[in-house]
Amino acid sequence: MGTKNILAYFHAPEEAQAMADRLKGMGAEEVSVDTFSLTPGEAVDGTVNPLTGEVTSLAGLTLDTPVSSRSTGILLAAHPSASGMSDGGEGEPSGRNIVLTAIVPDGIHQQALKQIEEAGGLV
Structure with a gap:
């Protein structure tokens, strides 16, 4: 069978x-x-300082999301909530x-x- x-x-x-x-x-x-x-992978420990240029991705700044890899950061930055041009989509x-x-x-x-x-x- x-x-x-x-x-x-x-x-x-x-x-x-x-x-x-x-x-x-x-x-x-x-x-x-x-x-x-929405955010796959493990959290990355580290300090994000936009003044020194140590930013993991746009999503790390705008979504307060830990980004585990460059590819994940690029994908999350394409999310409408990351640009600030959306109605929220909280959580x-x-x-x-x-x-x-x-x-x-x-x-x-x-x-x-x-x-x-x-x-x-x-x-």
Whole structure:
């Protein structure tokens, strides 16, 4: 029997974990719950001094965000909130930033999708 992959997005980690436990009980082979955010990577320790030119990126100054690499700094500087030309967008993503990943047998795939949607997940 084959397997199918599922990616589902939730508002809260508790919702996703409850669904992960349910999928394991149904016979899912692999299930994981992770969080993603607007600012990836680990924080960089260091003093930012705009007068001396020691600035990690525009995002470090305008979003008060620790930037872990040059590439991350460039990507974050492109965000509308970094330029000051937006309405704010305070804090972390306000939508579905919890992702449930599962590998399920073909036989339970449709049932699993239905239960995820009933639990408030977005497939």
